Amino acid sequence: xPSDDSERPARLRVDAETTLILREAFHKIDANYRNDxxxxxxxxxxxxxxxxxxxxxYIGFFHGANRVRYPYGYDGGMYTDPASHIxxxxxxxxxxxxxxxxxxxxxxxxxxxxAGVASGDTSxxxxxxxxxPLFRRGRDGEPAVFGMMxxxxxxxxxxxxxxxxxxxxxxxxxxxxxxxxxxxxxxLRRLPADVEDAPQLVTADHIVELLSSRVADIRQRAQDALxxxxxxxxxxxxxxIVTDCQQLQSDLVELTLDIDNGPEERFRSLTAxxxxxxxxxxxxMHNEQIARELGISLHTVxxxxxxxxxxxxxxxxxxxxxxxxxxxxx
Numbered sequence: 001x002p003s004d005d006s007e008r009p010a011r012l013r014v015d016a017e018t019t020l021i022l023r024e025a026f027h028k029i030d031a032n033y034r035n036d037x038x039x040x041x042x043x044x045x046x047x048x049x050x051x052x053x054x055x056x057x058y059i060g061f062f063h064g065a066n067r068v069r070y071p072y073g074y075d076g077g078m079y080t081d082p083a084s085h086i087x088x089x090x091x092x093x094x095x096x097x098x099x100x101x102x103x104x105x106x107x108x109x110x111x112x113x114x115a116g117v118a119s120g121d122t123s124x125x126x127x128x129x130x131x132x133p134l135f136r137r138g139r140d141g142e143p144a145v146f147g148m149m150x151x152x153x154x155x156x157x158x159x160x161x162x163x164x165x166x167x168x169x170x171x172x173x174x175x176x177x178x179x180x181x182x183x184x185x186x187x188l189r190r191l192p193a194d195v196e197d198a199p200q201l202v203t204a205d206h207i208v209e210l211l212s213s214r215v216a217d218i219r220q221r222a223q224d225a226l227x228x229x230x231x232x233x234x235x236x237x238x239x240x241i242v243t244d245c246q247q248l249q250s251d252l253v254e255l256t257l258d259i260d261n262g263p264e265e266r267f268r269s270l271t272a273x274x275x276x277x278x279x280x281x282x283x284x285m286h287n288e289q290i291a292r293e294l295g296i297s298l299h300t301v302x303x304x305x306x307x308x309x310x311x312x313x314x315x316x317x318x319x320x321x322x323x324x325x326x327x328x329x330x
Contacts, residue, residue, distance in 0.1 A: 091116030263327035282324035
């Protein structure tokens with residue numbers, strides 16, 4: 001029976017040299033970077049650098065209601081420190097969430113790009129940029145945007161259609177690697193709670209254990225370097241220490257993605273008036289004190305408190321107050 005060509009995925013329209021580079025990338029990522037996020041991001045940047053010259057590259061993940069965390073960035077041949085920013089309604093992050101497609105600078109002459117927080121060399125403006133969303137399957141089974149991958153240049157007209165298609169393909173591969181890992185974690189979380197290796201939400205203990213272990217490794221490298229005569233060996237070890245620190249910074253930012261967002265989401269579910277009352281609840285004020293502080297009636301305060309308790313689905317105001325404090329302390 002003849003095969004139905006309509007069921008086959010469309011072939012990627014890139015040139016022969018780019019095809020060879022991407023094919024090699026697929027096999028190397030599969031073999032080496034399935035559980036090494038920093039290495040995955042660094043390699044993805046290196047792959048695109050083979051296809052097109054780029055000055056700035058980063059990976060970002062959406063977190064909570066309006067925040068993006070950036071575990072990996074690279075600019076002008078140097079690693080940039082991870083960061084976290086709240087995004088507004090007119091920047092590139094909001095554009096990606098709205099349009100769910102790749103952003104190219106020529107779409108709006110860089111308006112969305114320049115409306116957000118500047119990254120890379122802030123003394124120079126990007127003259128060309130391509131940012132593509134990272135997708136995974138949402139709770140409703142439909143693709144959901146969970147992050148972004150961006151390449152930028154300080155020279156205009158750097159990224160042609162061939163480079164953009166390759167970048168989208170590579171971003172999809174990165175997203176599938178990360179999604180597979182996340183799905184594996186979710187599968188373990190569905191097991192009974194007494195399973196020892198079932199991953200849980202990140203706590204302060206997790207962060208302390210990670211820092212302690214990784215810093216110990218870095219300290220040991222430094223101690224080994226001190227015992228080795230000759231500047232050649234010392235330079236090599238120091239470079240490895242620098243790389244270890246960069247990877248640790250990246251891992252810590254990604255670790256925050258697993259922190260419980262419940263306090264923030266519950267607080268943002270309140271109206272502006274309810275939020276004002278909730279903040280004072282977090283200060284353990286009684287209804288009469290809240291009424292005086294806000295200049296509203298006691299009846300209005302009681303109505304707001306009743307609505308807050310219903311939205312939080314908690315048994316008492318003490319639990320709500322504790323949850324509000326968690327949000328405000330972040």
